[in-house]
Amino acid sequence: MDPLWILVAFIFGFAVKQIGLPPLVGFLIAGFALNVFGVEGNETLDWLADFGIWLLLFSIGLKLKFKSLLRPEIWASASLHMLFTVIVFGSGIFALGYFGLSLFDGLTIGSSLLVAFALSFSSTVFAVKILEENGSMSSAHGRIAIGILIMQDIFAVIFLTVSSGKLPSLWALALLALLIIPVFVKKAPLASIISRSGHGELLVMLGVLIPYGGAMLFYSVGLKPDLGALVLGVLLSGHPKARELGNAMLNFKDIFLVGFFLTIGLSGLPDWETLGISLLFTIALPLKVILFYLLLTRFKLRARTATLTSLNLANYSEFGLIVGAAGVAGGMITGEWMVVFALALSLTFIVASPLNIYAQKIYIRFQNRLLRFESKKRLPEDEPIEMNDAQVIVLGMGRTGTEVYNIMRNEHKMSVLGIDHNLDLVANHVKEERHVVHGDITDVEFWQRMELSSDLRLIIMATSHHSVHMEVIGQLQVKNTKTMIAALSRYNDEMEELKQAGVQVVFNLYAEAGAGYAEHIFQIFDQTFHNER
Numbered sequence: 001m002d003p004l005w006i007l008v009a010f011i012f013g014f015a016v017k018q019i020g021l022p023p024l025v026g027f028l029i030a031g032f033a034l035n036v037f038g039v040e041g042n043e044t045l046d047w048l049a050d051f052g053i054w055l056l057l058f059s060i061g062l063k064l065k066f067k068s069l070l071r072p073e074i075w076a077s078a079s080l081h082m083l084f085t086v087i088v089f090g091s092g093i094f095a096l097g098y099f100g101l102s103l104f105d106g107l108t109i110g111s112s113l114l115v116a117f118a119l120s121f122s123s124t125v126f127a128v129k130i131l132e133e134n135g136s137m138s139s140a141h142g143r144i145a146i147g148i149l150i151m152q153d154i155f156a157v158i159f160l161t162v163s164s165g166k167l168p169s170l171w172a173l174a175l176l177a178l179l180i181i182p183v184f185v186k187k188a189p190l191a192s193i194i195s196r197s198g199h200g201e202l203l204v205m206l207g208v209l210i211p212y213g214g215a216m217l218f219y220s221v222g223l224k225p226d227l228g229a230l231v232l233g234v235l236l237s238g239h240p241k242a243r244e245l246g247n248a249m250l251n252f253k254d255i256f257l258v259g260f261f262l263t264i265g266l267s268g269l270p271d272w273e274t275l276g277i278s279l280l281f282t283i284a285l286p287l288k289v290i291l292f293y294l295l296l297t298r299f300k301l302r303a304r305t306a307t308l309t310s311l312n313l314a315n316y317s318e319f320g321l322i323v324g325a326a327g328v329a330g331g332m333i334t335g336e337w338m339v340v341f342a343l344a345l346s347l348t349f350i351v352a353s354p355l356n357i358y359a360q361k362i363y364i365r366f367q368n369r370l371l372r373f374e375s376k377k378r379l380p381e382d383e384p385i386e387m388n389d390a391q392v393i394v395l396g397m398g399r400t401g402t403e404v405y406n407i408m409r410n411e412h413k414m415s416v417l418g419i420d421h422n423l424d425l426v427a428n429h430v431k432e433e434r435h436v437v438h439g440d441i442t443d444v445e446f447w448q449r450m451e452l453s454s455d456l457r458l459i460i461m462a463t464s465h466h467s468v469h470m471e472v473i474g475q476l477q478v479k480n481t482k483t484m485i486a487a488l489s490r491y492n493d494e495m496e497e498l499k500q501a502g503v504q505v506v507f508n509l510y511a512e513a514g515a516g517y518a519e520h521i522f523q524i525f526d527q528t529f530h531n532e533r
Contacts, residue, residue: 005045008034009258021353024129027258028346031265041266049263051212052256053318054229056128057153058211059253060146061233062246063137065424069147073299077144078151081291082120089116089284103277103336111332118324118341119281121156121317122288124149125257126349130312130356134467139421139440141308144301148313150230156319157224160326191239199244207249210236260318264342274336278343281316285348289314293373300377303370307363311355315348316341360442360471390417392458395441395472397429400488401462405434408460415455442471452483461487464509466494473501 012030013023069075094112097104107115127145128137136142190210197203211229218228236242270278289310296306324341327333355362363370394405397420409416418436420426429436439446459476461469469487476485486505489495495506 005030005034005039005262006258009262020357021350022129022133022357024126024257024261025350025353027261028265028349031262032346033265034262035266039266041263045259045263045266048256048259050225052253052258052260053125053226054211054215055208055249055253055256056125057226057230058207058214058233059246059249060124060128060150061230061235062237062242064146064150064234064237068143069151071147073144073296073301074147075151077292077295077299078148078155080295081148081288082117082152082155084291085120085288086113086116088287089119092284101273101277103273103334103340107333111327114323114327114332115337117159118320118327119316119344120288121152121319121323122149122313123315123317123319123345123349124153125260125318126315126352127312129254129257130353134356134465136308136421136442139308139442140301141305141312141440144296144305145309145312148309152317153226153230153319156323157227159323160224191236194236194239194241194245199248203241203245204248204252207245207252264318264321264346270339270343274339274343277340278347281340281344282347282351285314285316285351293370297373297375300375303367303374304363306373307370308359311352311359311362314355315352316345318345320345389455390415390435390453391455392416392460393456394418395459395461396420396463397425397434397436398462400464401460402429402434404460404462405436409434414457442468442475447475456483459483459485461485464488464490466490466497469498469503470501473498473503477502 009027009030012026012033014026016026016029017023090109090113093104093115094107094109097107097112124146127149131137131139131142131145137146194203194206197206210232214228214232215225216228218231219225236245239245292310292313293306296309297303301309320341321338324333324338328335328338391414392408394401394408394416397405397418401418401420405416405418408414416435418429418434419439419441420429420436421438421440423438426436426438439450461472463469466489469489473485476483484505485503486507487498487503488507488509489498490509492508495508498506
């Protein structure tokens, strides 16, 4: 990849970030800008794009519990949504052939359904980037969105395998069997290598080599390389260092994904007809979103969770390009459709970015209407919050939150309630006899369902996501609470914004860690000095 391309991507990414859009939108625009000036993609850029997707799917697998895909709100919603979309969109596309548009003219029922199938996917890359930026990967809507996307990816792999006309190698069955034995992963040689690789550059190198090896292994037996990276991530998700491995490759993965966004823009320039068709598909996007919402609420999801999940999926997908390429190779559609898919994908990324940034406000604005579609029954994680007589609430029960919880309860003898949006984490805390409940602290309905106790003295925000802190402050202001609020922060400008928003106690995460370390050293030093005397 030419260094000039990176510079152009940075300029456009930086520019759109200044107006509140994710940098990925700028990277897309950069690809089209380079295309206008005659720049063409090459095999190196395509490989970097593919590798970025492998790293992304591997990182998703590290956080995925395979049994979560078996939940009806995931597998059934994904399956029914794809079925309805293919039928409805396919019928509409076939009918457009009677209006004289050259691209639609001559499409058979089969090729119309293929185009609809390509449009039925939502983008894994987009959803993960948005969820990571919002700190919502482990939230209810984040987990469900990722689960649906993985189900879609599986459908794509099945289609590509069948459409290729070649049966996978018999060794493919042996590889797929790995999915049912993740319980043995801790005894596997690969898991042992991870454990003995330390915490530095060796771990980062493994984060690159493992998904690459998985992709090549699956490719060699006739399976999709992307699936190989995902499978190895799932197999290693139970490893003690899975989270650390995912964090080690976080920014490294993002650099490679820049290549992916550039390839979309470099795939071709539209003429007026392809531009019009792309706009038509973009206008039809709300139908996908509405269908997701209706299906998810039928499977007992709350209106807010269904809304945020549907907005996460409000786009077309990179897999649409892959499915489209298979259709072109098979002679079912012409190469011009690839430009349509690429442009429609780009347009929906641009549209979906602000929708996801302002998703909370959108839900609040239409809350009364959306609530009409809720099921009367609730999933277990949506039960009302029991606060009891808590004097302290700790929001975010990761390592920092757990330490705060223990000190407040054990040393200061206060009644403490912990809240976290990660169901597995909550279950572990409950086993260790901590009063921790599941809840999304950015959820307006969470605070509506939670009646703050008169005994409450302190609310401690123990997350490191500034956007989450500001959302919580807004919810607490609505409840008009006078309770003292404390928050962690990493940067001075964020600390100042928290103070202006009314947070009484703001801790610099890094500075306080240093101060605590120094205090701990001094206590041990002082005790040792007195003992020696």
